[in-house]
Amino acid sequence: MRKIFIITLLLLGGISSFSLAQEKYTPSKENLENRQWFRDAKFGMFIHWGIYSMLADGEWVLTNKNLNEEEYQKLADGFYPSKFNADEWVRTAKDAGMKYICFTSRHHDGFSMFDTKQSDYNVVKATPFKRDVIKELAEACQKHGLKLFLYYSHIDWHRPDYYPWGRTGRNTGRTPSGTWEDYLKFMDAQLTELLTNYGSIGGIWFDGWWDKPDADWQLERQYTLVHRLQPGCLIGNNHHKAPFEGEDFQMFERDLPGQNKAGYSADAEISTLPLESCETMNNTWGYNINDRNFKSTKQLIHTLVGASGNNANLLLNVGPRPGGDFPEGSVTRLKEIGEWMKTYGETLYGTRAGIVPHQPWGVTTQKDNKLYVHILNLDKTELLLPITGKKVKSIARFKDKTPVKYKKTKEGILLQLEEIPADIDHVIEIVWR
Numbered sequence: 001m002r003k004i005f006i007i008t009l010l011l012l013g014g015i016s017s018f019s020l021a022q023e024k025y026t027p028s029k030e031n032l033e034n035r036q037w038f039r040d041a042k043f044g045m046f047i048h049w050g051i052y053s054m055l056a057d058g059e060w061v062l063t064n065k066n067l068n069e070e071e072y073q074k075l076a077d078g079f080y081p082s083k084f085n086a087d088e089w090v091r092t093a094k095d096a097g098m099k100y101i102c103f104t105s106r107h108h109d110g111f112s113m114f115d116t117k118q119s120d121y122n123v124v125k126a127t128p129f130k131r132d133v134i135k136e137l138a139e140a141c142q143k144h145g146l147k148l149f150l151y152y153s154h155i156d157w158h159r160p161d162y163y164p165w166g167r168t169g170r171n172t173g174r175t176p177s178g179t180w181e182d183y184l185k186f187m188d189a190q191l192t193e194l195l196t197n198y199g200s201i202g203g204i205w206f207d208g209w210w211d212k213p214d215a216d217w218q219l220e221r222q223y224t225l226v227h228r229l230q231p232g233c234l235i236g237n238n239h240h241k242a243p244f245e246g247e248d249f250q251m252f253e254r255d256l257p258g259q260n261k262a263g264y265s266a267d268a269e270i271s272t273l274p275l276e277s278c279e280t281m282n283n284t285w286g287y288n289i290n291d292r293n294f295k296s297t298k299q300l301i302h303t304l305v306g307a308s309g310n311n312a313n314l315l316l317n318v319g320p321r322p323g324g325d326f327p328e329g330s331v332t333r334l335k336e337i338g339e340w341m342k343t344y345g346e347t348l349y350g351t352r353a354g355i356v357p358h359q360p361w362g363v364t365t366q367k368d369n370k371l372y373v374h375i376l377n378l379d380k381t382e383l384l385l386p387i388t389g390k391k392v393k394s395i396a397r398f399k400d401k402t403p404v405k406y407k408k409t410k411e412g413i414l415l416q417l418e419e420i421p422a423d424i425d426h427v428i429e430i431v432w433r
């Protein structure tokens with residue numbers, strides 16, 4: 001017995017020193033609590049808004065259209081979003097059933113949407129609007145009980161010290177000057193402002209690493225800074241790889257974890273960290289006047305449910321117009337999703353992926369002794385759930401608790417529905433003994 005004990009100790013010692021060598025970052029207690037909160041939250045709003053919104057051609061317009069960067073800067077003179085109302089944005093998100101907002105503090109164009117001392121190229125100094133958008137958002141989030149996450153670009157198509165240039169933003173007429181270390185210091189100083197001046201920040205959502213994968217990004221120094229200022233702040237980085245040390249959640253751009261439909265996630269092995277999928281409501285992130293190709297409410301709900309069934313949150317994007325209001329296409333869909341969430345939110349919030357993995361007909365989620373079977377696409381009335389060895393207490397339609405007929409077979413539980421499901425999401429609730 002003693003021998004086994006000693007061997008176990010040795011083994012454990014071996015494992016922990018191995019993991020120490022691999023994993024130097026130890027998340028704080030607040031961080032672990034926030035990860036739990038994040039896993040339970042399920043639904044957030046991504047907001048892409050900046051001076052690019054005025055050109056109404058997406059957030060990449062500077063590079064995609066090879067605009068002259070010096071001329072692009074002058075857009076700031078005309079940025080006066082008369083309809084901007086942070087409170088309304090946050091209420092719209094909340095009414096849709098969202099628990100957090102992730103806002104573009106600075107996108108690849110390098111324009112800061114907050115009051116920063118590190119550059120005058122910001123919404124307070126460079127525009128007649130002169131209002132700190134992040135301050136107003138932070139206050140509104142605080143008031144309505146949503147968490148605020150901040151998108152922060154690693155790419156900068158404005159600063160001359162973002163050099164040598166990466167793959168993007170090369171033809172905009174810039175002349176390099178300064179050093180890479182200047183650029184890293186600039187980002188550290190901005191992150192310090194973001195994590196000092198706006199209360200508690202739910203997370204930092206980095207993006208753009210992929211522009212220069214070989215660069216000396218000093219991510220460890222950056223992540224240490226973020227966690228030193230706010231140990232609970234969750235760090236995610238949209239590098240399309242398995243998470244790096246120091247990160248707290250993993251995101252999948254335009255994809256559910258494990259799928260690679262958008263083509264960005266080929267190297268992104270699914271980690272055990274909290275997961276998040278981000279998706280657009282139409283086809284672009286920043287406002288695009290030509291893009292009225294909105295997905296249907298049903299499609300969006302299927303994406304949300306699919307994310308939950310794959311243990312991920314959905315961060316659903318809105319690209320506000322230059323005037324500061326949300327496109328109608330987004331508003332109507334968010335309202336409809338909110339209505340749906342009033343009834344069905346319970347089958348998502350606080351759940352984890354269910355014991356039956358993603359199927360062609362749908363997904364499952366579970367919480368305590370309940371399994372929610374989300375039937376999204378089924379053209380028959382019988383459905384076999386490959387679950388054996390569990391004791392069923394009840395099986396019922398979630399929305400009205402009408403009992404559902406079923407048979408137990410060798411293969412599992414065979415549901416026998418009254419009719420072919422026609423709901424957006426036909427949810428069956430199974431309660432175990």
Ligand code: H79
Pocket residue numbers: 059060167168207210211238253278285
């Ligand atoms: O903020 C939104 C987009 O502006 C940003 N991320 C979301 C959340 C984004 N930028 N680029 N992409 C998304 C698409 C990435 C394309 C890539 Fe590539 C393909 C990166 C690496 C391969 C294009 C080709 C850029 C570099 C090479």
